[in-house]
Amino acid sequence: MTYFSPTDLIINPDGSSYHLNLRPDQIPDTLILVGDPERVPTVSAFFDEITDIVHKREFVTHLGVLRGKKIGVLSSGIGADNVEIVMNELDALVNIDFQTRLEKSVKRSLNLIRIGTSGSIQSHIPVDSILISTAAIGFDNLAQFYGFESAMSITEDVLAAWTKAIDYPLPLYAAKASASLCAQFAPLNAFNGVTLTAPGFYAPQGRTIRMQSIRPDFLEKVAAAKLGDEEITNIEMETAAYYAFGGAMGHEMISLNAILANRITNEFSKDPEGQIRSLIEKAIALIA
Ligand SMILES: O=P(O)(O)O[C@H]1O[C@H](CO)[C@@H](O)[C@H]1O
Numbered sequence: 310m311t312y313f314s315p316t317d318l319i320i321n322p323d324g325s326s327y328h329l330n331l332r333p334d335q336i337p338d339t340l341i342l343v344g345d346p347e348r349v350p351t352v353s354a355f356f357d358e359i360t361d362i363v364h365k366r367e368f369v370t371h372l373g374v375l376r377g378k379k380i381g382v383l384s385s386g387i388g389a390d391n392v393e394i395v396m397n398e399l400d401a402l403v404n405i406d407f408q409t410r411l412e413k414s415v416k417r418s419l420n421l422i423r424i425g426t427s428g429s430i431q432s433h434i435p436v437d438s439i440l441i442s443t444a445a446i447g448f449d450n451l452a453q454f455y456g457f458e459s460a461m462s463i464t465e466d467v468l469a470a471w472t473k474a475i476d477y478p479l480p481l482y483a484a485k486a487s488a489s490l491c492a493q494f495a496p497l498n499a500f501n502g503v504t505l506t507a508p509g510f511y512a513p514q515g516r517t518i519r520m521q522s523i524r525p526d527f528l529e530k531v532a533a534a535k536l537g538d539e540e541i542t543n544i545e546m547e548t549a550a551y552y553a554f555g556g557a558m559g560h561e562m563i564s565l566n567a568i569l570a571n572r573i574t575n576e577f578s579k580d581p582e583g584q585i586r587s588l589i590e591k592a593i594a595l596i597a
């Protein structure tokens with residue numbers, strides 16, 4: 310079994326993982342993942358009991374019990390680079406023995422549910438709707454360092470066709486949502502779609518304030534891109550990384566999006582907090 314050195318897998322003096330500050334005995338089978346640390350108490354308010362609160366940097370975790378089962382909610386902060394930390398440390402916490410630093414022979418698979426916000430890039434997907442990402446395309450630089458091939462990956466020929474359709478010069482990566490979690494959250498009656506995970510909020514999502522984008526037609530191209538019978542429906546900043554790591558490391562993963570912006574009609578939700586709270590409430594109701 311592989312041994313992981315103290316500089317590869319950094320364990321804090323209290324036996325917790327370096328950034329998340331969580332110990333192996335604290336990890337429940339189901340975790341809700343949010344971007345905003347301030348969203349964590351909104352989620353845990355729906356738990357029947359909160360047993361632990363752990364906080365380091367943007368990584369805030371509330372652990373508790375929901376309908377007799379252990380559950381947790383953890384914030385990642387914004388972006389795929391933070392997802393890289395969250396997924397590596399969560400996986401290490403359940404699949405590496407922190408005493409011996411050896412990989413466990415029997416692996417644990419977590420159910421990971423992102424509840425986040427996103428912008429629609431199709432006029433028929435309105436502000437204040439809910440969208441489940443059936444797949445996500447990442448155009449951050451993680452694929453320069455990780456081979457994400459897994460049963461959840463989008464095949465290379467499809468990815469090549471999508472890259473051409475988006476007309477983007479760097480290699481992309483893409484992966485799918487967990488089929489079992491898609492079935493579990495089907496009662497949300499949400500839109501389904503392919504999500505683009507951007508390495509920024511402004512130019513990488515086709516926004517301009519004072520800094521001009523050198524790709525002014527990027528959003529138009531993405532919105533018009535045909536992925537076989539599918540289209541890219543929405544943009545946010547974490548889902549592709551979650552799906553790629555989840556698939557490669559054997560965790561079930563789904564991303565539920567509260568659509569706050571419609572980038573085609575230029576509308577923004579008049580009640581963003583209410584929308585995300587409503588999605589949290591509906592999602593929690595579907596967690597057995
Ligand atoms: O609301 P969260 O979950 O943070 O998700 C979206 O909102 C943030 C940008 O405002 C990015 O993290 C994006 O993915």
Ligand SMILES: O=c1cc[nH]c(=O)[nH]1
Pocket residue numbers: 426427428429510514544545546569570
């Ligand atoms: O347009 C949006 C809205 C929320 N989050 C994003 O990343 N983009």
